[in-house]
Amino acid sequence: MGNLVTAVLAGLGDGAVYALIAVSFVIIFRATGVLNFAQPGLLILGTFFTSVLAVDQGLPFWVAVALAMLIVAVISMGIERVAIRPMIGRPVFSTALVTVGLFIMLLILAFRLFAARARTINDPWQLDQWCLVQGEGSCTVAFYQHHAGKIVVVAVVLAVLGLWLSRSRTGLAMRATSLDQEAALAQGINVGRMFSLAWGIGGALAALAGILLAANGSVVQANDALFALVALPALILGGIDSLRGALVGGLVMGIVSALARTYQPVHAPWLGPNFENVAPYLVMILVLLIRPYGLFGTKEVQRV
Amino acid sequence: MTTSTPERETPGTPERETPGTPARETTDSATSRLTGQSRSLLAGPDRGRVNRNALRGRPRLYTSYAGDSALLNTPAKRWWTLAVILLALVLPFWLTRDLSHLLSVAMVMAIAGIGLNLLTGYAGQISLGHPFFMALGAYTGAVVAGEPGSIVIGWELDLGIALVLAAVVPGLVGLVVAPLATRVRGLYLAVLTLGLLMLGEQVFKQWASVTGGSGVGRAGALPVLFGNDLEQTYAVGPLLIEPHVSLYLLCLVLLVALAVAARNLARSRTGRAFAAVRDRDIAAEIMGVNLLRTKTLAFVLSSAYAGVAGCLYAILIGRVAPEQWNILFAINLLAIVVIGGVATISGTLIGAAFVVLLPRLLEWLAPWLPFVSTGSGGLITIFQLESILFGALIVLFLILEPRGLFGLWHRIRTYFTTWPFSY
Numbered sequence: 001m002g003n004l005v006t007a008v009l010a011g012l013g014d015g016a017v018y019a020l021i022a023v024s025f026v027i028i029f030r031a032t033g034v035l036n037f038a039q040p041g042l043l044i045l046g047t048f049f050t051s052v053l054a055v056d057q058g059l060p061f062w063v064a065v066a067l068a069m070l071i072v073a074v075i076s077m078g079i080e081r082v083a084i085r086p087m088i089g090r091p092v093f094s095t096a097l098v099t100v101g102l103f104i105m106l107l108i109l110a111f112r113l114f115a116a117r118a119r120t121i122n123d124p125w126q127l128d129q130w131c132l133v134q135g136e137g138s139c140t141v142a143f144y145q146h147h148a149g150k151i152v153v154v155a156v157v158l159a160v161l162g163l164w165l166s167r168s169r170t171g172l173a174m175r176a177t178s179l180d181q182e183a184a185l186a187q188g189i190n191v192g193r194m195f196s197l198a199w200g201i202g203g204a205l206a207a208l209a210g211i212l213l214a215a216n217g218s219v220v221q222a223n224d225a226l227f228a229l230v231a232l233p234a235l236i237l238g239g240i241d242s243l244r245g246a247l248v249g250g251l252v253m254g255i256v257s258a259l260a261r262t263y264q265p266v267h268a269p270w271l272g273p274n275f276e277n278v279a280p281y282l283v284m285i286l287v288l289l290i291r292p293y294g295l296f297g298t299k300e301v302q303r304v
Numbered sequence: 305m306t307t308s309t310p311e312r313e314t315p316g317t318p319e320r321e322t323p324g325t326p327a328r329e330t331t332d333s334a335t336s337r338l339t340g341q342s343r344s345l346l347a348g349p350d351r352g353r354v355n356r357n358a359l360r361g362r363p364r365l366y367t368s369y370a371g372d373s374a375l376l377n378t379p380a381k382r383w384w385t386l387a388v389i390l391l392a393l394v395l396p397f398w399l400t401r402d403l404s405h406l407l408s409v410a411m412v413m414a415i416a417g418i419g420l421n422l423l424t425g426y427a428g429q430i431s432l433g434h435p436f437f438m439a440l441g442a443y444t445g446a447v448v449a450g451e452p453g454s455i456v457i458g459w460e461l462d463l464g465i466a467l468v469l470a471a472v473v474p475g476l477v478g479l480v481v482a483p484l485a486t487r488v489r490g491l492y493l494a495v496l497t498l499g500l501l502m503l504g505e506q507v508f509k510q511w512a513s514v515t516g517g518s519g520v521g522r523a524g525a526l527p528v529l530f531g532n533d534l535e536q537t538y539a540v541g542p543l544l545i546e547p548h549v550s551l552y553l554l555c556l557v558l559l560v561a562l563a564v565a566a567r568n569l570a571r572s573r574t575g576r577a578f579a580a581v582r583d584r585d586i587a588a589e590i591m592g593v594n595l596l597r598t599k600t601l602a603f604v605l606s607s608a609y610a611g612v613a614g615c616l617y618a619i620l621i622g623r624v625a626p627e628q629w630n631i632l633f634a635i636n637l638l639a640i641v642v643i644g645g646v647a648t649i650s651g652t653l654i655g656a657a658f659v660v661l662l663p664r665l666l667e668w669l670a671p672w673l674p675f676v677s678t679g680s681g682g683l684i685t686i687f688q689l690e691s692i693l694f695g696a697l698i699v700l701f702l703i704l705e706p707r708g709l710f711g712l713w714h715r716i717r718t719y720f721t722t723w724p725f726s727y
Contacts, residue, residue: 035491086703092490093430094702097642100635101698108691229498229631236495272510272518281499285484288496292488300489 002133002140007262008255013147015254016154017212021231022238022246023158024205030178030241031198033092034084037099039206040228041106046072046207047214047224048110051119061124065211069204076203077196085195110222123215125149146216153212157205158247165243174198178241230257230277233284239297248295253280373571375564389560396552397543404552405620406664407657411555412616414656417640418566418649419609424638425647426570427602428582429485433497434610434637435629436504440477441470441611442524442618443514449525455512456522463529467558470615471608478607482600489585501634508626521625524618527551555616559653562609567649569605578602579647639694643701645710654709663690 021039028036046068053064083102087095125146133141165171176184177194185191206228213227214220234253238245260279264271293299358365363379366372376382396404420434449466450458481500488496509518516522527534527547534550545553569575577598580588589595618624636659644655666686673689705711 035494083699083703090702090706093424093428094706096430096491096494097638098699098702100638101695101702104632104635104695104698105692108688108695112688226631232495233499236492240491270510272506275506278502278506281502285496285499285503288488288492289484292492294492 002135003262004259005132005141006143007258009141009143010147011255011258012251013144013150013254014258015234015251016150017209017250018231018234018254019247019250020154020157020205020209020212021228022235022250023161023243024202024209025231025235026241026243026246027198027205028202031174032080032084032195034087034095034099035092035240036202037096038079038102038106039202039231040225041103041110042072042076042203042206043210043213043228044110044222044225045075045106045113046210047121047220048113048119049207050121050211050214051220054122055120061122064121065208068211069207072207073200073204076206077200079203080196080199084199085192107222107225110225114220114222118219120217120219121211121214123149123211123217125215126217144216149215150212153208157208161201161205162243170197230280233280236284236294237280237287239294241298242294242296245294245296253283256280256283375567375571392556393553396549401546401548405548406660408548408552408555408620409617410657410660411552411559412613412620413637413640413660414653415555415559415562415616416610416613416637417644417652417656418563419606419613420637421641421644421647421649421652422566422569422578422609423602423606425641426575426582427578427599428585429599429602430490430494431497431606432494432631432634432638433500433504434606435633436501437474437478437607437610438614438617438633439504439508439624439626439629440474440607441614442624443508443522443614444473444611445470445525445615446522446618446624447514449528450523451526453516453522455520456516457513460526462531463525463527463534466525467612467615470611472611474611474614475604475608478603479600482603483596485603486596486599498631498634501629501631505626505629508629515626518626521623521628523623524621525615527554527619529554551620555620558612558616562612563649563653566609570647570649574598574601582647636694639698642698643708645708646706648707648710651708651710654713658709659694662693663687666690666693 021043025036025039028034028039049068049071050061050064053059053067054061057064059067079102083098084095087098123146125144125148128145129139129142130145130148131139131141132143133139165175173184173189174194174197176187176189177191177198181191184194209228209231210225213224230253231250234249235246236249237252238247238249256279257276260276264275264279265273268275287295291297366377371377376385395407399407416434416438419437420431423429423431423434445463445466447457448459448461448469449463450456451460452458485493485496508515512518512520527550532538534554535547537547538545538550570578577588577593580591580593581595581598581602585595588598640655640659641652642655643658644653645651663686666689670686701708707714
């Protein structure tokens with residue numbers, strides 16, 4: 001029982017980050033119709049800049065985070081302007097492949113940047129934990145502070161984002177753009193600026209997610225970018241164009257992954273080590289069998 | 305001139321039969337001048353044949369549908385194909401051992417690329433899971449024709465059997481996966497196939513008796529084809545066929561056969577159905593294309609191609625570990641398709657050669673590039689430069705020339721055939 005609660009709490013913490021990554025995918029997808037495979041690259045760049053600013057430059061952690069998010073947002077907007085804008089009107093498949101190409105370039109860039117030495121991001125939580133239920137000698141139900149921090153940060157960010165999208169004038173314009181680009185254009189919305197904005201927000205969220213992923217006191221490597229791929233099944237589970245779906249999918253996948261990490265080595269060791277990394281994909285495939293557009297995704301309606 | 309002919313003729317000679325022929329030809333050309341059509345084109349056993357003079361300088365003059373949709377429908381294509389095949393046959397005797405090995409790898413990647421192009425380029429189903437099917441082929445081949453080891457099993461059968469099974473097993477797995485893949489569309493499918501790749505990697509890592517286990521891997525199939533051990537040197541007349549040459553020739557023969565088969569498929573009813581599904585699947589369904597069957601067929605075929613390529617790849621590389629069939633391998637295959645040219649077979653061949661030979665080219669160029677280092681210092685290593693170039697090329701080709709290298713070639717060709725007019 002203690003294990004279960006610990007696993008679920010940890011799963012919620014990781015799941016919050018997955019949800020954040022999935023939301024960053026959704027923001028970009030809804031605005032421009034692009035599944036951005038380059039997101040892992042942006043994520044790891046966010047971690048890198050935080051590390052540089054917080055550790056090398058000695059800035060306070062939260063200032064470093066804000067600056068890193070800003071830098072990555074600018075990079076992301078630049079990518080959109082240079083590589084994605086010319087692809088408007090081309091098949092979805094081609095644009096997705098462009099982002100795959102960008103992914104490789106960013107990943108190699110990250111390898112180059114991280115090559116110098118072992119990096120940490122100096123986060124405020126490190127490995128501290130609260131002991132919720134004290135067993136004899138050891139802690140039966142533990143709750144890591146970084147998990148709590150992740151949940152709080154993600155909740156605040158997503159709440160602000162949701163409010164902004166539903167209440168503000170720009171948010172409304174952005175939703176209009178994602179509904180119908182031409183109609184939005186006819187209403188005087190600068191669609192190009194909305195594209196830029198969506199990519200900027202998507203990049204900033206990815207950077208924040210990267211920082212949160214790294215925020216457990218451990219050393220960060222360029223390879224950690226591939227953790228962002230764990231958010232892909234979360235995204236698909238929720239439905240590729242649904243913010244609510246991204247949140248639910250992220251949390252579910254976080255819990256699935258944590259449960260697999262806790263129970264699979266004991267009960268099903270034949271599935272092999274690191275099974276928790278592929279368990280979300282298994283869940284995703286099972287869900288797609290029943291709902292081909294995910295749990296909350298919009299069924300594609302086409303005119304022939 | 306014609307008036308002199310009857311004078312020379314003497315009655316009673318067999319040549320009496322012939323004078324009718326030129327006369328008929330003149331009337332034919334007369335009517336054709338009147339109607340604008342040649343009768344000989346419309347009916348009779350010679351239908352579709354025209355005077356060779358009429359064809360000269362008009363390579364795209366087709367007088368029948370069969371001629372138009374033939375595999376090699378212009379003389380230039382015929383000559384180029386012949387020249388390329390002859391060159392490919394001669395090359396391994398002339399090149400060094402490791403260059404011909406590299407070319408063999410390029411040909412194997414071309415087979416895999418053609419498979420992926422059938423699925424992604426022709427049928428429009430984006431797949432990131434292609435390396436999974438290659439791995440299936442590699443391990444099927446290794447089990448059927450490989451050497452048994454302390455952990456791994458191997459039956460040491462003939463490579464002929466192994467190659468067939470390396471196509472059949474991935475094909476069957478593709479058949480099992482296809483119903484799921486046909487349910488989802490577009491980007492969902494891309495992530496689904498990525499999931500397949502991840503799950504496959506986990507399975508391969510665990511199934512040590514087949515794959516040699518995580519981080520260890522196993523050797524590929526033993527190259528014993530129809531009882532002939534390809535590891536030995538054979539003498540055919542004055543030629544010495546060394547092991548690397550015979551492997552090269554094996555890859556070449558399979559590549560030519562599979563490429564011709566794919567191109568043949570692409571121009572058939574099935575190929576047109578693929579294209580219809582790619583362009584607009586709902587419209588295709590309305591026109592009577594069976595979506596489930598077409599997509600399933602595309603999946604099965606592409607998996608079979610991948611399987612054969614995987615089996616050969618394992619033989620060439622020597623040792624394959626479960627980790628190497630990862631997402632980066634999938635991106636490499638996609639790069640072959642995209643850089644070469646989506647939905648072209650010849651483009652895929654160029655793309656595979658380009659992608660496989662690029663690292664070697666960069667190695668040659670490295671001494672002249674000041675910012676590239678071979679050690680740990682410097683701005684960037686060759687491997688990193690190569691990967692960044694891959695990424696950049698994918699992006700650039702998709703933005704500037706979506707038809708890939710084939711498109712570039714097409715532009716050059718059009719420029720010269722329409723010269724001095726620019727279209």
